[in-house]
Amino acid sequence: MPLTLHLTVNGEAHRVDLTDPRPTLLDVLRERIGLTGTKKGCDRGQCGACTVLLDGQRVNSCLVLAASADGAEVTTIEGLSADGALHPVQAAFIENDAFQCGFCTPGQVMSAVGLLAEGETGGDPERIREGMSGNLCRCAAYPGITAAVMDAFARMEAAEGERADDRARTEDRARQGEPA
Amino acid sequence: MNLFDYVRPATLGEALGAAAHPGAAVLAGGTNLVDLMKAGVARPERIVDISRLPGLSEIETLEDGAIRIGALVGNAALARHPAVKAAAPAVAEAVLAGASAQLRNKASVGGNLLQATRCAYFGDPASACNRRVPGSGCDAKGGDRRGHAVLGWSDACSATNPSDLLVPLAALGAVVEIAGQDGTREVPVAEFHTLPGADGDAGGPQLRHGEIVTAVRLPADAARFAAASRYVKVRERTSFAFALVSAAAALDIEDGTIRAARLALGGVAARPWRAAEAEAALTGKAPDAAAFQAAAEAAMAQARPSAEDNAFKIALALRVAVRALTLAAKGTPERMPALPASVFAPTLSAPSPSAPSFQGTAR
């Protein structure tokens, strides 16, 4: 049963022709589209290496039938940052030595991005540990991972604070009739 | 994974028609079905993808105060929903104690209800399994059954239901809404899975082929327990592990007396084990250690090990029940603990209502 899927991956539209509906989103990303940053560690939803954002939520792409994701927006590790700049989570992973072999890292990073978007942990290390427990790391870089997510949270909070300050200043100026 | 047809019906009616096909399997979040297909445990000829069916992804509070949870509501969305958190905090806690954040984002409520046992022999097509192939036997007998049932099992099957969510749902008297081509029907969550019987009958979900779970309904009455309900889960690692034993406890306490109690256990049987005897034993009692101990003993009175290596689960389940009741009596925490349902989550005060229980040197 051949079928054609349309996926928006990292903002780019992809048409994927499949000979049958068996491939998972993970195998479509890796073997059809050629985005191999997303890794296959267990293929059973038990390790988190394949974590991507599907319509904005972190999921295990190994357990998503690609056919069921037809029309979805997918963000993979390749789409997290553009023009050589690093996402705050990526930068924090490097600085906190939050990985060793690097195989689980794309999944860890995407999971952390999803976790921060969920907004339920704040900078609480215990909540971050729990929230990142779906991502195994056999090198066991967990202390660095937790530190990196805390660090990224702080950076993003600070950046958000600056943006809010900027907005406030702009509004002040607008109220006072100054040019923005 | 075998070849299959993939259909994505637009309406429930179409879906029911498509699901009636003899080899059809219904796909929602896919976190269990796709896994089973990879293992070769499920080999459907047709996948009926209901993940986008309209009307099944909402949580609504009905006129009578009941909360209706659409079958396609994601587990994470369920745990985050204000009405659920307010009326049934143990449900939220149980969900957040299960699986991983990624799985919770994708897994649906209906799928959780139908989640297959994690018995290793069920998951291994090379093994005989009455649950997978009725009448084929049970290779778990003679193998590792450390995690197996201590209640309601039979010679045919001693596997347990792995769900966390179903435990508080069963405790709170939730009901499953089922649609079929011949109409709709309802079954209590606590009875949705039949227990194993004789002659290779492993039991299983009460869902006839072609039927689709459309919702789970929490009765309005659940909210009376909202101030004193907890889920406690004992597992082999601190997170991302199935329950060895778990318990959901919910109390309605007024003036130092338990007006009503709800208790269900997880990891001990082929279904979430609603402990009606325990609930009855608690009613009218003061919420103290003696009452909780007596209730837990009542809950486990019929328990018997299904193998040499799982007798410990009886004592463990009893203590988990006591713990859940004890924590519930302390009151639902204002904020979800950092480690939901974990014994390492901070509590209001010391958690040791029963006597010291370790071997070796006493303090």
Next chain:
Amino acid sequence: MTDMIEPVSPDTLANGSAHVRLGSNAGQPLTRADGRLKVTGRATFAADNRPDGMLYAVYVSATIARGRVTHLDVDAAKAHPGVVEVMTPANRPPLARDPDAKPHPFALKVDALQNDRVRYAGQPIALVIAETLEAAAEGAVLLAPAYAAEPARMDEATGEIFATEIAGFGNPALFEKGDVEAGLAAAARRVEARYTTPAQYHNAMEPHAIVAAWEGDRLILDMPTQAPALSTAEFASFFGIPPQNVLVRSPFIGGGFGSKAFATGPYLLAMLAARMVGRPVKMVHRRDQQFGPVGHRGATRQTLRLGAAADGRLTALDHTALSTTSSFDDFLEPAANASHNMYASPAMRMAHQGLRNDVGTPGAMRAPGEATGSAALECAMDEAAEACGMDPLAFRLANYAETDPQTGRPFSSKALRECYTAAAERFGWSGRPLAPRQMRDDEGRLVGWGMGSALFPCPMFEAEARATIHADGTGTVEISASEMGQGALTALAQIAADGLGIDGDRLDFRSGDSSLPNGGIAGGSGHTATAGSAIFTAGADAVRRLAEIAVADEASPLFGASNSGVEARGGRLHRVDDPSRSETYAAILSRAGLSSVTGEGKGARDPAAAESRAMFSHGAVFAEVTVDPDLAQIRVTRLVGAFAAGRIVNPRLATSQLTGGMIWGIGFALHEETVYDPRTGRPMNADFAGYHVPVNADVPSVEALLVEETDRHVNALGIKGVGEIGITGTVGAIANALWHATGVRVRDFPVKMETLLG
């Protein structure tokens, strides 16, 4: 964290020169050189390759552990759309080497469809090649193997126990010193205890993966390997081609831990498949296929007998191990050998026996022997300390080995006392009550503290490297080293920059490809020392050649200096007697009309040093566990380790390796166990849901301290190794903390709740 380390004494470099010094780049806590690639998904692992025309292969795993395959439904598999070919013993192309041969001591027998016998569950019994991964996977299912099964032998009762002269990789299985029985008889306190450890599987996050392609009789392999250059000869021998015809590309390894150092049956099948179909073939193990043909840590049963005098000094130390291996090969986990070098005792006996079961052949898994053996030893030491009424740390200090207990040789360096002090202080060990069940947290949970000593040898193997200084003053260093997470691309490059006397950003470090000079093996915690020595020496050699040119050139400000009268730093040569007289590498080469100078170097242990000294890294690990008093759930709430491992090339990365190893200790102590069906021999928990390794929530606090240590004997650079020592000591520390919390002695790993429940 270490302070700046003193420079290497250049005199001790085997073939180096006086020109370069370690310590400008090396020693810095740099972030990972490959960090950006790894956090952006651009680090390419083997399975990420997709050459044109590539097919997918999936091998079929035996579901019995002993017997014969009687039927495979090849027709059904071939009829499946997309299936291109099926390989079985009936049509498997010939191999030039018998997979059951052992041409060298490190060779393991492999399963490459040489016959219809099954000798462990998970053994490859057929291979399906298809246009898509999905078709190959379904073809494998459709083969529906039938067997003539024989009962699996999975325990001591059914397996054969045998005597052995060898344990591990060529280590003697028996060591005796003094009279153990007399020592025990004379002891004031005696402890005898039996410990068991289960089969554990490496389970690197990256499953074994290979993309194999033939170009004529050249074999191109993208695969993760801990020994890229060495593996070419191994693979070539199976195909009757010269080693130089095999190219192995292994730029990144997604974790190895010992499982990616050797040829395996499935790898050979993928190479055969590519030849069979004349197209590149990708084969990636499923997670369950990581439990079988890629080695594992064999199960052990160990008995410790300790005697101690009234003052706590050991009178005898007896450590015997029964190590499980396969029915057809001989690797034995050398558990008892972990007691050779740790504590002083006048009488010692370490002995091994083998047990044959129907499992895949075990092999090296992170700290083979040391992990299992130190778990038992450190538990027994704790029991002995209790028997003597002594604090566990004081007991260990009473038995501190000033010289190597096994050989009597002096240690090349040993800062274990400093490790004890540093870790104990950081942990807050003083004031620990001697008796168990004395401590509770503010929630009433039981709290216990335990400790263990850590030790790991620091071997060197052999490696070669090439270093080039270019006309623009930049440098290139080439070596087929392995980046598997330990940080080779970073740490070795730091050594390389120092070897060339240039800044790190002027260096092009090339690695991970078998066509480069042989970097040896990333194993035994010896890669940095071995490859690093080769690299540093190669750099020094290049600088020496450059200096020769400069001091003979009248136009150079260095003219007339003796060769040893100049030194290199920052890409310039300076006169030692007048550092203001200097010249850039670029200027020297430019005037000489040369585009580059190249040096070569080797790394290996100095045999004289090896004969005269005992060489080990040491450490101390302290653990705090919290235990729910009723429900027996355990959490390791704190781990503090301190380690002395010679020169630390990159403290940031070394610390991560050590904490990673310590967390392996948590997994060993509390989680990891393979559950085999006793009848079929099939691992029933061959996935991450069943085979638990620690998750993030299991690791609230882990700290590794680096204790400064200078070692002038291990090698000229003073480097020991940090890859494996972290797991040693930690397992015992956790088990001992559990006793301190609960009063229950845990002797079977992993610890189970029911052991603690009354």
